Amino acid sequence: MAADGLKPAGPFSDAERAAVYRAIHERRDVRGQFLPDPIDDDLLMRLLGAAHAAPSVGLMQPWNFIVIRSDAVRQQVRAAFQAANDEARAMFPDEKQGLYAQLKLEGITEAPVNLCITCDRSRGGPVVLGRTHNRDTDLYSTACAVQNLWLAARAEGVGLGWVSILRDDDLRRILNLPDHVVPVAYLCLGHVRELYDQPELQARGWAGRHPLQAMIHNETWGD
């Protein structure tokens, strides 16, 4: 028998394993496919429960979840996106601005639920186990929570889009964030019936996929 809280834990069945890989490989960043159907509370709590089951440095659980359904807040965030996106487009070389302008980069008002996942940098006190040599590990934990939620959403038939073209100050003002809380991810959530079969930026000719083999080094960098 397992002792000390340990329990048997081998590989999943082939079917279970395939389902996990299916979620990983079919997950997409969604901008244009949201249906207006509401997301019910039980479903939303399963998604937030998946996020809350993420690993966190020193069990810090630094995240919070701001659930946004009101038109008023979504309209403010949409306006903040548009201001930031005008700045963003102008940063690209002239020959890319045309294609950039054609890309749909958010679904803030189409998605029935928006969600801001934040990181409280002060949680757990001044010294957190595992965070002693890299203060940013709390941000990494919060990103892991986003990914858990994203995969659970795919399995539930819910699309998720991450909107990163927002000025930090705008988001802080609209969502009334305290100084010690960082907005890590602003997400749009809604049921979907269709998804791209490859990343949308690839489908639209903005960027290509790198071959996996080219990303691997052995023993040390460059080897």
Add this chain to the structure above:
Amino acid sequence: MAADGLKPAGPFSDAERAAVYRAIHERRDVRGQFLPDPIDDDLLMRLLGAAHAAPSVGLMQPWNFIVIRSDAVRQQVRAAFQAANDEARAMFPDEKQGLYAQLKLEGITEAPVNLCITCDRSRGGPVVLGRTHNRDTDLYSTACAVQNLWLAARAEGVGLGWVSILRDDDLRRILNLPDHVVPVAYLCLGHVRELYDQPELQARGWAGRHPLQAMIHNETWGD
């Protein structure tokens, strides 16, 4: 029919959905349960493929994977961990140092494979779509890749432990990292037969779980 590369994408079957949630909720940070059995190349490539399928800002794919199997490199990283961990323990109040010293916080030499997942801050050139207003979104993408790999590993019966108690300079020197490449996660990987049924830091009385409901705000912070 779906147009423009879109294809039908509804919810998974109940069994598939349960498998995704099982991976999310049974995933653990492993330190002491690694078996010495090697991880074969096909399995390792499935895990790296899961990481490489992560979302990335502007399809930047900023990650690389340094696969470490040699005793020589693992021993150097182990020594770097021990030096950093002595510094770390001394940062805690006296009354917590006894418990801290009893915690097993890494399995670097027991795990047959170590893996450093890095982030190349220069990939994709000076302006990356979606990274125009927060330069750290590439680090968040890399953390999402870690989480994809972690969940795939759970489904494969492979345990994963994230070792964050390492000085940045030590890891850069041992792994020969260029200046523009940041080590985001140093991971230990090995087959496991048992896992904790709750986070190990909770089982050992170091920290407790926050209730999910306490993490949720509506519309704005504090509401």
